[in-house]
Amino acid sequence: MTSPSSQTGVNAGNHARSIPVVEDELASVGYNSDGLVPAIVQDVETGAVLMMAWMNGETLRLSLQEGRTVFWSRSRQEVWRKGETSGERQWIEEAAYDCDGDTLLFKVRQDGDGACHTGKYSCFYRSFGSI
């Protein structure tokens, strides 16, 4: 990262630092019929795509405010602070939204061994055609 953290919302260390909440930016995000938007999580150090989960308007705002990923659990229908129990928290360095405003990308520093509930580093550990 070469950009000054004060300008870009870069999180310098493994602790929470909020990203400025700009209402115009939040208003650019579109949600599906369930009120959710897919959020891709990438390891800012390795570049690996770790996981994809879902946010609603509330958890996107919480993610920016708390400087860590907060998702909406579709299975439990509740706010899901990633790593709250496992310790595998994700500290946000950069947060972006795409051209259509219907997908989010979070570059994070990953705590613990990885992002996947299976214990793997990345959820994408299975390749097609790998037999």
Place this chain on the structure above:
Amino acid sequence: MTSPSSQTGVNAGNHARSIPVVEDELASVGYNSDGLVPAIVQDVETGAVLMMAWMNGETLRLSLQEGRTVFWSRSRQEVWRKGETSGERQWIEEAAYDCDGDTLLFKVRQDGDGACHTGKYSCFYRSFGSI
């Protein structure tokens, strides 16, 4: 890439090479109520996340067979061979599915200037808190 291409479905150059279609693997993929699964596309050279789009069972199979990304256009409700008109094709080096089988990840070599219809390299060119 250090893995032998014959074993991992790695595409050595900027031309199509299919990835073996394994029915057991395809059967591990789950689709939403519209019959779609989100597909993340990552530049295998730079590690940048380029875009996210949607596939159905047919276009996932076509992607593997043709060795390039083929999506389902939700707006046009038709098969969308990425770059067919723009030339910004994406040649698949690796294709993976996540722990839950409900998200795909494609590592590609990107033709042209980039992946975004705006002309940008990546669709994720807008950061939160960047004012």
